[in-house]
Amino acid sequence: MRATQLPLFTQKEDPKDAQVVSHKLLTRAGYIKKQASGFYVFLPFGWMVHRKIEEIVRKNMNKYGAVEVHLPILTPAELWEESGRWNAMGAEMMRLKDRHAAGFALGPTHEESITWLAKQYLQSYKQLPVNYYQIGVKYRDEIRPRYGLIRCREFVMKDAYSFHIDEKSLDETYQKMRECYRDIFNECSLETLSVEADSGAMGGSGSEEFMVASAIGEETLLLCSDDKNCGYRSNQEKTPFVPAENYPVEKNEKTPKRKDTPNVKTVDEVADFFKVDKKQFIKTVIYENSESIILVFIPGDREISEVKLKNILGVAELEMASPEAIEKVTSAAVGFAGPFDLPVKENEEIIINKNKKKIIFLYDEKLKGRGNLISGGNKTDMHYINLQEGRDFIISKEFIDLVTAQDLDLCPKCKKNKLKGTRGIEVGHVFKLGKKYTEALNVTVLDKLGKELIPTMGCYGIGVGRTLSTIVEQSYDDKGIIWPESVTPFKYYLIGIFNNDTDKKEIEALYEKMIANNMSVYFDDRDERPGIKFNDADLTGFTLQIVAGKNYIKNKVIEIKNRKSGEKTEISESDFLSKEKS
């Protein structure tokens, strides 16, 4: 391809709305262009890279036995209603109506769709296992799109869904997909970390994310500092909390006492007021959903993990309780709740805004057996001191972990070494879905004995655009992008240096020979000064640059520059053409 056919869209200045390197460089080098918040045009080079990544994904998926299909992007509401996700997906799902007022959603994911398909065709155990995948557009109305392609509202995802007769079969495919993903990211020259993850709103068990370590990552990962022997890695959402120092178990004789604490609300203020460690405080956080009001009690020095909380409750949606609800449940203003002397009892039903809601208490296990605790007084501007677990409040459910683990906590696997925190961008996810969707949509197959059974599912996703931009995040310099050969738009950027038509014709002949040789080459045949071409070649970042100038005209010698190493080699045209012949 020639520059005069496929023009460059490079620019010198960073777009003002870009924050991260990949967004800036991909825009400056003319790969992508934002059309609206979270929506991007892929320009010719950008689409070439995108297609190459898709091909790598497709090749490997096929290699590992998956089969490609295409599902409609616009999905009917009934499917979502059957799975219960029409409501559960919330505002993230983009919805619309057709002319008959029938509801549709622009698919944010396709579990329902594929399960529907499975129901149409799967009847016998002989057809299983099967792994369907597609590479298609997804829509998610993100609260805040950002970082260019890393978090946008329309994006291409490879999503695969497997169906199995039993756990064993599911695990086999799951392990294959993990290998497949490793192959895919290796082929893209993308360094990834795989971490244990939560399976989130999708439900299910067994879940691993493929992460690219990056300061701009939106996920926090916790890794065991002994990577060699232990090697534990997980998403912070999922990491069990093992404190480096145990919380003191003690008994106090003194009885609870209410103290005046005007304007002392936050844990820090309370700890300061009573001159005690934050660990001695019971933090009370009150949540609410359509059925219940949930009072959560955890040690004052830590944060609640909403993911763990949702999993324990088995719900997808949870909100902080409204001030009205809090006042009703604690008879105090927001900020003074505690487990002792509450006006409500566990499992009691109360009416809030005409809705009946059940009261649920959840205590973190780290409060078990502890004394000399302080909590809110369930009265505005008051706190209780001298609280004792087992006497003033009782933890009946054992081993509930509600705390977010963090940097420097103990590794939950080896329980010897400390965890180390790092940020990551999720580019792939594999997980065991279970029977949630096959049950909801009533999918059954007959087993060997002619008995009906519900297949279990696995689910495997890769964000293509996100993979593309994380490659750039990992591979650039102050001049521009540096593409690995596997995804570069063209392998060679041919810089023609000429100042008359005769010389230009010579270089054109070189280009024609390369094309005849089946080489992937982009010929910068513009009538521009050399400096412009060198800079555009660096910015666009094709793997190898070929300079054909005076030395070529005179001696038929070309110069090859490796974009990554900067290394230059000179080689005669004939050697080059014969050596590089594909």
Place this chain on the structure above:
RNA sequence: CGGGAUGUAGCGCAGCGGUAGCGCACCUGUUUUGGGAACAGGGGGUCGCUGGUUCAAAUCCAGUCAUCCCGACCA
């Protein structure tokens, strides 16, 4: 959804009551040509949109839309 900021030429910005500008990019010509050329000439904007104030609005006021940042769970 709450707080903040910004909308002026393709891109990046200045102007902030009285003729709409600069740099880059673009077009023409001449000289140049191995790391973003010089000179000369030229094209391009209902100043986000709507309404108001004023003799006069890019500029002041109100509303609205869009974009970006921070937060939206740690009481």
